[in-house]
Amino acid sequence: MKTKYDVAVIGGGIIGCSIAYYLAKENIDVAVFEETQIASKSTRAAAGMLGAHSECDDLEIFYPFARSSQLDYFQLQDELKELSGVNIELRKGGIFQLAYSEHEKDELSATLALPTISWYDCTAVRNRENSVSEDIIGAAYIEDDVNVLPHSTCLAFSKSAQVFGASIFEFTPVLAIQKEDDTYTIKTNKGTFQAKTVVVANGVWSSSFFHQLGLHHTLSPVKGECISVSSEQPLLKHTLFHEHCYIVPRDNGRLVIGATMVKNDWHEQPTLGGLESLIAKAKTMLPTITDLKIESCWAGLRPQTFDKKPFIGYHPEDEDILFATGHFRNGILLAPATGQMIRDLIVKKDVRKDWIEAFKINRI
CATH class of the missing domain: 3.30.9.10 (D-Amino Acid Oxidase, subunit A, domain 2)
Structure with a gap:
């Protein structure tokens, strides 16, 4: 079994699977580790509203981020269907x-x-x-402000990521993360894996990894x-x-x-x-x-999170650890934009500075 990857993503909900999809499209060798099944927990429970306008009370920072993510879905519905065979069921009407x-x-x-x-x-x-x-x-x-079927959308991201070479490990909880030299060791119930970069994206359960990695943040x-x-x-x-x-x-x-x-x-x-x-x-x-x-x-x-905005960005002391969590009511809506932002941070592409500031881990 392969055990070494460029990027390890912890969490197989829609945020983690979106990140895997955008990374795999860049030919980055990525693995997703999910404690239960892909598209379970909060993703399965969501209604799937893409409420960039109806859920927004910040038109300067949050709205442009949410709106860009919402608009991406109109392209993704065909793109993901062609790759995965899964219909995300984007329903118009508003x-x-x-x-x-x-x-x-x-x-x-x-x-x-x-x-x-x-x-x-x-x-x-x-x-x-x-x-x-x-x-x-x-x-x-x-x-x-349309809607998608969250479970199907997450599966579409996951299957499409696999088309581009991503590995998906279900029923594989991550027990610990430890850095050795310039590589992270990821300990799971199925053995030990290694990755140059780790992305923590497992929703409300991310708090334990904040603490493992020396941060005091709580979701x-x-x-x-x-x-x-x-x-x-x-x-x-x-x-x-x-x-x-x-x-x-x-x-x-x-x-x-x-x-x-x-x-x-x-x-x-x-x-x-x-x-x-x-x-x-x-x-x-x-x-x-x-x-x-x-x-x-x-x-x-x-x-x-403490201010109801997501954490999307680097660990304050280590750019090989990133977080994409705390999306509150808008995980489905923000999945495409989050996946792209994490991808761009990892491959060192330009990201809007106001988004980096708004979503950084050590904001106050």
Whole structure:
């Protein structure tokens, strides 16, 4: 079994697999080590919204990064399908970000100032989606905030990376990382591997590697619970969004309702209280949703940093260790841009200085 690589990526979620894909395209010999299966944990639990506009409260730094990542998906859907045979199920239609008062409309003013956003009054929204609550005064229509199927997208990155020569090790937890001369030794349950460079990208579980590598950073879990419901007839063509809650239509006719925000909860199971709050919130957006059948429910742990921005960059004292973690609510959205930024840092290409500063590990 091969044991020496240029780059070892710890974590086989969508961030780790995106990094592997972009590195492998550069003919870099990369291996991904995943504790369970590829596309499990937080990636599998996500709804897959690409909310560059609806999730953004920083138009100077975060928005350009998120927007570039969002736009990449329109190219990736064909590129990944051709390489991997996996359809990421990019669903167009966009988002209606609902407003129930003039105050809420005013809070959307920065978003509405962007050239790709339009304001629809209540009548116009209901002309497009006649089941939406009559209590809204209108909505920001964000056509480009589409969605993908997270599990499929992660698999597409993983399989496409393998087409370019990447190695994927499932059920292979990394137990320790140790530097010897200019090479890192990666100890796993399947033996010892070596790599010149290591990228830590395993979400909320990255904290243990921060500590192993001499840093005091900690990621906090924020549990998100979701429900999938089914309808005999298509009920929505667009995603509905309000106060960080959403109803996302899938191509198979299902609707995904999410997500709660339960801080510092490491239990990866939904609770009755959490599901009850989701249903109550969904009713305020789409009253007829109570007639639909529940298919499944689940939960995942979002990795939150101290300032809710991801850590993407070098270890402060060692450029052979990089981190790509802490993406909070936006791991699916930011996967392409993160993969490209890590690739560029490793191969020493230019990266926007404001992104390096915003996402660096030792920011304060």
